[in-house]
Amino acid sequence: MSSSSHPRASKRAANSAVSRSPNACERCRKQKIRCSGSQPCDACTKRSRPCHFDETHQRVVVTRGYIRELQRRAIRRDDVSAQAICDEAARNVSGETAMASGLTRPEDMDPPALPRPGGSEHGDDTPSIADGSHVTEEPGLTNFLTQDKSPFMTAGNGMTYYLGASSNWTFTQKVLSMVYERAFRNQIPDVERLIEGLGNAYDLPWDGIPLGEPPSLATVPTIDHAIYLINAVKFHCTQLFHLFDEETFIPALYAFYQRSPGTRHETDRLWLVHFMLILSFGKAFTVRNKGKNPAGIEYFIKALQFLPSTIMLWRHPVHSTEVLSCIALYLQCLDYRIVAHNYMGQALRLALNYGLHTDIQRDGFGKESVERIRRVWWTLFILDREMTSIAGVPQSIQIDDVQCQLPEFSGSSQRIMVLKMQLTLSQLMAKINQTMYGVGGKLHKDFLRGIENALGELAQVHEELYRCFPVPPDQAQGSISRTSAHLYLSYYRCIILATRPILFCFIKIRLDSWEECQARLHSSNTARNMLQMCLDASIQILVTLDLLLQQNLIDPFLPFDLDSVSAATINILVAMALDHEFLQSGSSWITTANAIFAELVASGNQVAAVRVKELDQLKSLLAKLGNGGGQPAPARSPTTPSAPSSWVPSGQVMPQTRDSMFAAQSQVHVAGEAVTCTVEATTSSASTALSRAAPQTLDFSATTGFSFDTGTFDSSQAAEIIELANSVADIDSIWVSDIIGHDSIW
Known part of the structure; x- marks a missing residue:
């Protein structure tokens, strides 16, 4: 080999040494790129991204003597613990005997403090390392719907019911309780609660006694x-x-x-x-x-x-x-x-x-x-x-x-694809429930990690759903298949389930301080984008149901359409309370939701009538909050939106919400100047929606919106969700912990 090749070989050897770095940051691992191993690494520094290292993946080199010492300490610890148990049992027995004879002294009943293996004698529970410095634990994050104590609710009839963590009704009831307490400085009376899930909407004319003989078949139809x-x-x-x-x-x-x-x-x-x-x-x-x-x-x-x-x-x-x-x-x-x-x-x-x-x-x-x-x-x-x-x-x-x-469905590829997508969505929903709505709620850093993982999987489902179930070309005329609509609604509900904790986080801030809420809304792009993603999904639920309404395909009996419109409406109502500038645009979507609820109620769905009462109760309470200040303000009458529209922009086959938290706004502010957005009626749909505003016209839309275009698949849409997932670590975990970790609602 010539001497001129030695510098190249040395350079390749140096590069290979970098590529074999035993420690890589989470971003480099996820994107499978070379990591320098430094803190922060070169790749993250170059892209101005936060650099985090997962300690579970770091390799640590120790001596065999150190491992043997740890083993000996573990054995001694087990021996000390076993002896302590025996001594405790002996003291209990002797204490009972002495108690019977009246000779027991109080100090005789106090067991001596056990030495902590490898710890200090002062009983300090803070983890320590070899040099004596303490390890600071990350603040524990608690999901708002999962408290240390199991949440229960007492109804007006005196019965107590359990509130499940991921239940949409639980979310509604907790918001109702907080807003009522904020408005009236008192807890909401049990008699004013509307209990769902107990069959109160319908009468079931049966005493529960089975028949010993076959029922009368005189009323069987032809x-x-x-x-x-x-x-x-x-x-x-x-x-x-x-x-x-x-x-x-x-x-x-x-x-x-x-x-x-x-x-x-x-x-x-x-x-x-x-x-x-x-x-x-x-x-x-x-x-x-x-x-x-x-x-x-x-x-x-x-x-x-x-x-x-x-x-x-x-x-x-x-x-x-x-x-x-x-x-x-x-x-x-x-x-x-x-x-x-x-x-x-x-x-x-x-x-x-x-x-x-x-x-x-x-x-x-x-x-x-x-x-x-x-x-x-x-x-x-x-x-x-x-x-x-x-x-x-x-x-x-x-x-x-x-x-x-x-x-096999007799070889029907469409049925097989539908079932596969149903299983994918149900599995995603189960993972979200398990990682973000765990029993007890103390998920520590895994709470944000659960949000990150959920968003990553949502991006994968997004790509598969929009490619396998595109809306046909006549979507612009307002048609969508009932099966595709069901899958899209399930997907949007998964998004809501994953991002709704942040929405609740902000409404808690809003109830405590209007100024703090406004500051937080604009201090974290990631939290703001997650909030926008939750609301965009809620809007898309209303858009999808509106298209079904135009085709008379709203299902008045099966619970899925009703559950979807209820979840979307409560999210928009809460968002309207965060900033009064969104009141008018939010009201237009509430009008859309009202049209859907009206169709369900007119079809005889008594459960929908109960939901309407519940949402009206929340709407009236939120109106008492006003737009800031320490005391509740009088209820405000939202501006009636303009003429109806199908919210299908020209040249697109499905509405998008990339540009705003709500799809439109009659008046917004840019650099302190009011800008009026024109609203054009395109159809005579029973629901109402408004044209979209430009990206720069809404302060809260930030730089990332989420376009759920069901007509054509665009890989950038999934990339937006992945980018949001990668930025979850940017959320200030301390203020999130303070908001959702220290307050008890019930």
Whole structure:
């Protein structure tokens, strides 16, 4: 080798030494780039990014003698602890004996302080290192919905109920309690609380006593009417859930109607219950309810009365799981959430005990049976995840414990893609609940880490969802498929679930100090962007539901549309209280939400009527806050928004909210000057929205917005979410901890 090559070889050796740095910062690890290992590293310094090193990944070189010394200390510590336990037991025995004889002295009952292995004699609990300096722990972060004490609420009837952490109703109730206390300097009376999940919206005309004989079948519809109701169930549910096996259910249906009316009660009891349940769903989908009795309730009551005991259900596990799932879903629609979750739990445990979650092969069961089992299991799994998140309780089963394969759906690639996306979204929702809404709430630095991980996974789901389920070209004319809308709504709810803690964080600041809230809003770009992302997702929920409303596709019975519009509305109401400049633009979206609620209530959804009362109560309380100052201000009347608009900008197939927290604002301020944004009516939709403002016209929009364009996929949209995830560490954990870690709401 020539002498001239030695400098190059030396340079390559130096570069390779840098690339083999044992310690790399989190950003370099995530992006898989070379890290210098310094603090801060060269890559982060060059890009002006915060540089953090995860201690769990750092390599430490120690001597064997040091390891042996640690082992000896551990052995001595175990010996000391064991001896201390024995001494404590002996003192207790001797103390009881002395107490009986009246000879016990107080100082005899005090055990001596145990020496701390490797610690000081002063009992200092602060962790220490070899040089005697103390290690400062990071402030503990507590999610606002998870306190040290389990949150409970007492209703006007004296009963106490548990408030689940991730429940949207819990979020609403906690905001209501804080705002009421701020406005009236007193706790909200229990009689003024609207209890959800207990079936108060509907009457269930049944005393709970089962029938020993088959129910009267005199009111069973004709076969033509029954097929019509079954087809309605297929239209509303088949693309998303498996409620019955058509290959076995329809032949049994014809066999049932071929019987004489006097012998129909001799039909298989479990199938008869299943038939009544499907009829109850079909009637609920096709008949507008009037009054407190939902349409189809007569069939549902008969199904409950004739439902076999659990002791009998185990003999037909697959069919019984279908029946129990139908009961749970119907009760969920009636807002009997606690009872619905119990029935879903029965179905889940029945399925688990019969191994429906395992990889069942066709050899022993047959192709048709295995296909049915797979459809049953994944519907059960998805509904359980949905109900668990709504209730705000821990997950029943982890995905790692499931080996069941996906059904083939007779080769339908669309059905398979829908199921895969449902599973992806349900898994994402479960992870968010587990990492950010843990029991006890003391998540320390893992709370922000949970937000970061959730945003990273949201970016991946964003890319997959928008590529696999694009809106067709006629989206500009206001059409969207019911299945795609359901998936988009689920995705937006995941975003809200991940970012809503920051929204609650700011409303707590707002209730304490208007000036502090304004300062915090503009001091952290990351927190502001997360808040905007939460509100943009809320707006997109209203936009999606507005498109469904224009097509008469709003589902007045299934709970998913109602839950979505409720979550979106509460977020916008809270955001309107943060800054009065957003009052008018926020009011336009409240008008959109009111139109959606009005359609649900007009369709006979009594649960929607209860939600409207709850939101009206919160709206009136928030109006008393005013726009600053120490005392509550009188309620303000929001400006009525201008003419309706479908909020579909020209040249785009789906509305975007990149430029503002709310999509529009009639008047905004730029450099102290008022700028009026024109509003143009494009359709005569029942809902109202406004044209978007320019990026520079809104102070709160910052530099990062989030464009949820469902028409075409743009990789930059996912990149925006990833960039936000990478900047979560920039949030000042101390003030977040002070806000959501030290205040007790209940």
